[in-house]
Amino acid sequence: MTGGQGMEWNDQLVGRKSYGCDVLFRVVDVLERDGEEIAILYGADIRLVADAPISDLALMTDKEIEKFEEEYRSLEEESFHSFTADTKQNEDRKNSSSSLSFHLPGRVLHMDGDPRYLKKCVDAYTSLSVPVIGIHCQEKEMPERVSSLIDQYQPQILVLTGHDAYLSSRGKKSDINAYRNSVSFVKAVQEARRKMPSLDQLVIFAGACQSHFESLIHAGANFASSPLRVNIHALDPVYTVGKISYTSFKDSIFMEDILRHTLANEDGIGGVExxxxxxxxxxYRAEMYQD
Structure with missing residues (x-):
């Protein structure tokens, strides 16, 4: 369905006709560029930012929106059940040796450029019983704010995410300046590593859709997107670091341990041991928590 002239586009769910409406986007702003109205688009379920002429947008019908949402809802439920089953299995194994123990999972500082995704992620962390502090922060502001937020919240895990995209018009895929927000993510990782240099002292996930993976890893991220410049789901950072939060400090985690809980595969997320x-x-005594 195509919108009419003079309609209010902000917050509408749309597809790009030139791409066959393959991705569901939300319009977050409309700008004028060379006399043409250009919409700024955020992926509704994936961490992609794009722009398109208003003339290229098609309003999605309720039926089309439901089809997109059902597809991602099914994937999210699969990831959730996989994560919780794995966590329960690990807890049962550890508790078999001592029924009197308590667990302290790692605390996450999650900085997100998208307030809608931030809420979605915080809700997911809560469902997974992962301690989290969620901060909405524009990607370009992350390098300036990350150090003070680490001081304030003392996390064991840091997530730097939001939206990103590779723009072929700006250069080759190897050129970090050809990306919308990868430079900001890299600078934020570097600032965090100045504060906490060890990869084990602070575990960092950085990036969004199509981000410059190599630069993020070289800057000091433990995990990052996107090795083959593909899109990642809004909740992929949650399931990545959730696994870290609930894995013992005595155990190492490999990418195969991470990927079976995410919606992405090795094309979308990579990292180091x-x-x-x-x-x-x-x-642990129950009476400790009784009045």
Whole structure:
């Protein structure tokens, strides 16, 4: 369905006709460029930012929106059940040796350029019982803010995400300046590493759709997107670091451990061998929590 002249486009769910409406986008702004109205688009379920002439937009019908949402809802549920089953199995194994222990999963500082995605992610962390502090922060502001936020919240895990995209008109895929927000993510990782240099002291996930993976890893991220410049889902950072949060500091995590819980595959998320941050303590007594 095509919108009429003079309609209010902000917050509308749309597709790009030139791409066959393959991705569901939300219009976040409309700008004028060379006498033409250009819409700024955020992926509704993937961490992609794009722009398109208003003339290229098609309003999605309720039926089309439901089809997109059902597809991603099914994937999200699969990731959730995979994560919770894996976590329960690990807890049962550890508790078999001591029924009097308690667990301290790693605390996450999640900085997100998209307030809608931030809420979605915080809700997911809560469902997974992962301690989280969620901060809405524009991608370009992350390098300036990350250091003070680390001081304030003392996380074991840092997520730097939002929206990104590779723009072929700006250069080759190897050129980090050809990306919308990869430079900002890299600078934020570098600032975080100045504060906490060790990969095991602070575990970092950085990036969004199509981000410059190599630069993020070289800057000091443990995990990043996107090795083959593909899109990642809004919740992929959550399931990536959730696995870290609930893995013992004595155990190493490999990419295959991460990917089975995410909606992306090795084309979308990569990283380096990393230790977990979970701590197990004793004793646990129910009466400790009774008045």
């Amino acid at each position: 990393t230790k977990g941050v979970l701590r197990i303590g004793t004793p």
